[in-house]
Amino acid sequence: MPEERTQHSEDSKGRTGPEDLRGSVATFDRVEEGATAIATLSTKNHEVFESRVRDRSHVCLACGQASVHRFLYRKNGCDILRCEQCGLGRAETMGFDPESYYTSDYFSGKRPDGYADYIGTENILRREFAGTVEFIRKFRASGRLLDVGCAYGFFLQEAKRFFDVSGIELAEDAAEHCRRSGLNVFTGQADETLLGRLGTTDVIVLLDVIEHLPSPRDTIALLVNHLDPGGIIVITTGDFGSLYSRVAGAHWRLMTPPQHLWFFSQASMQAMATSLGLEVEHLDHPWKVVPLSLISFQLTRMSGLRPKRIAISNRLGLPVNLFDAMRVVLRKPSR
Numbered sequence: 298m299p300e301e302r303t304q305h306s307e308d309s310k311g312r313t314g315p316e317d318l319r320g321s322v323a324t325f326d327r328v329e330e331g332a333t334a335i336a337t338l339s340t341k342n343h344e345v346f347e348s349r350v351r352d353r354s355h356v357c358l359a360c361g362q363a364s365v366h367r368f369l370y371r372k373n374g375c376d377i378l379r380c381e382q383c384g385l386g387r388a389e390t391m392g393f394d395p396e397s398y399y400t401s402d403y404f405s406g407k408r409p410d411g412y413a414d415y416i417g418t419e420n421i422l423r424r425e426f427a428g429t430v431e432f433i434r435k436f437r438a439s440g441r442l443l444d445v446g447c448a449y450g451f452f453l454q455e456a457k458r459f460f461d462v463s464g465i466e467l468a469e470d471a472a473e474h475c476r477r478s479g480l481n482v483f484t485g486q487a488d489e490t491l492l493g494r495l496g497t498t499d500v501i502v503l504l505d506v507i508e509h510l511p512s513p514r515d516t517i518a519l520l521v522n523h524l525d526p527g528g529i530i531v532i533t534t535g536d537f538g539s540l541y542s543r544v545a546g547a548h549w550r551l552m553t554p555p556q557h558l559w560f561f562s563q564a565s566m567q568a569m570a571t572s573l574g575l576e577v578e579h580l581d582h583p584w585k586v587v588p589l590s591l592i593s594f595q596l597t598r599m600s601g602l603r604p605k606r607i608a609i610s611n612r613l614g615l616p617v618n619l620f621d622a623m624r625v626v627l628r629k630p631s632r
């Protein structure tokens with residue numbers, strides 16, 4: 298269990314300290330309905346006070362330090378904290394069950410923080426994934442490739458032109474769709490059993506997946522064991538240290554707990570990779586062609602309206618770069 302700390306001695310201005318509260322009480326003592334007023338005021342003071350004592354100490358899964366995790370804000374009922382050492386963000390959730398969450402609803406616009414219409418945008422997604430395959434081939438031209446969280450297999454369809462591909466997907470409908478399309482895809486989580494059945498591989502990709510994992514460090518460590526020496530792990534995820542993320546705060550487009558649980562910065566990605574014996578070979582913030590339907594879906598959601606699907610925009614894509622998402626290539630040293 299994470300150790301919790303209170304830090305009421307830390308407030309130098311003393312606005313939320315006990316002395317202030319006593320002062321307020323004295324003032325209101327003279328009023329006739331003093332008791333009620335005191336109760337109201339105390340509650341208010343307590344709220345301010347509480348936001349400052351929500352900092353916690355955790356052992357950070359990225360940098361490995363037992364460090365202060367600063368309370369930033371609450372989003373969707375989850376506390377968002379950030380490691381003071383490396384900048385890794387974490388969402389503290391209560392009883393979130395990924396298996397019951399990542400169903401077909403997630404990919405078809407029925408969840409506001411999921412995809413608008415994943416299958417309907419296959420053409421745009423596949424063009425985008427073809428570019429990703431081209432990028433990966435600069436680091437590894439061929440061999441065996443495993444896609445962790447492969448969804449409907451659109452990336453694998455592009456990758457199989459050069460690689461011997463397989464995938465793992467938690468959503469049963471999506472995994473079934475892959476198998477019907479002739480792909481070697483297993484339903485479940487990337488655990489020891491499943492990876493054991495797959496054997497070792499040369500390339501492992503996690504495209505916008507690591508932020509969803511309950512314990513990304515354990516998963517990556519397992520994956521490293523199933524990676525051949527000289528092999529690579531390619532990860533895409535948001536950049537919590539980016540300007541947009543810092544300015545937008547709780548309104549950042551990728552700040553969607555409990556769906557997203559981890560928010561990596563460049564430093565936290567570097568720290569985790571190094572501690573797992575991997576070398577960061579490449580890190581950039583790539584341009585991306587995004588379906589117009591997803592853009593309007595996310596904009597509508599951020600404006601607080603109920604997202605609606607717009608049929609025509611499924612076929613159109615826009616090149617987008619907010620420099621708030623990173624692409625990382627990690628290499629397992631060949632000994």
Ligand SMILES: [Zn+2]
Nearest residue numbers: 357360380383
């Ligand atoms: Zn850290």
